Amino acid sequence: MADIIDNINMVELEKTENKIKSSGGHLFVEKHINGEFNLSGSPMFTAELGSEKAKFILGADEPGILGGQGVHATPLNYLMMGVMSCFASTVAIQAAKRGIVLKKLKFKGHLYYDIGPVVVESDFPIIKSLKIEVEADQDIKVVLEHSKKACPALYAIMNPIPTEISQV
Numbered sequence: 656m657a658d659i660i661d662n663i664n665m666v667e668l669e670k671t672e673n674k675i676k677s678s679g680g681h682l683f684v685e686k687h688i689n690g691e692f693n694l695s696g697s698p699m700f701t702a703e704l705g706s707e708k709a710k711f712i713l714g715a716d717e718p719g720i721l722g723g724q725g726v727h728a729t730p731l732n733y734l735m736m737g738v739m740s741c742f743a744s745t746v747a748i749q750a751a752k753r754g755i756v757l758k759k760l761k762f763k764g765h766l767y768y769d770i771g772p773v774v775v776e777s778d779f780p781i782i783k784s785l786k787i788e789v790e791a792d793q794d795i796k797v798v799l800e801h802s803k804k805a806c807p808a809l810y811a812i813m814n815p816i817p818t819e820i821s822q823v
Contacts, residue, residue, distance in 0.1 A: 660751035661760070668748065697724035721770060731766060735785075739764045741808030742787060749798045749805065759792040785812060 658666055675682045690702030698714025705711075715730050717723025728736075739762050750757055767783040789799060803809060 660754070661747040661757050663747050663751040665751060668751070697726040699724055699727075700730070721773060731768070735764045735766055738785070738806075738808045738812055739787060742802060742806045745802040745806040745809075746789065746795065746798055749801045750795060753798065755793060755795065755798065757791055757793060757795075759790065761790040763788040763790075 688702050688704060690700055692700050697716050699717060700715045701712055703710055703712055714727045715733060716725055716727040718729055719725040743762050765786040768781055769779060771777060772779050772781050
């Protein structure tokens, strides 16, 4: 088997798979981010994010329709980017695990929502639906079904997550 399939390092993926299997099917991880809402100017919110090799600052603004600066990407842009990039990586992983070598893998995301409840107190649901369209050079319907179940960000969107908010 090739070391890299669909931009997935199969050697590292196999090491992770073995680690998960030897620990009863689990490998728990945590993500922590610190951010600050800037009370003037743009970006309105900044946060430092980190990867294994780097740290970087991201900024977000609300759109003008919500009284924001509208200069930087919106929080929902980042939400969609997170979900779509996680799903794309999961699709690539699932395809690579099956030995499917892809030449094209593109994604389009569509988020439908109502900003009314953001501005006017109501019980209307804010997010209506999320649609992700996938274009590939091969039939990967089975891969997409497995990826739908395996993608952490998509799981977070599709399932309620216990959430605690507290003032410190």
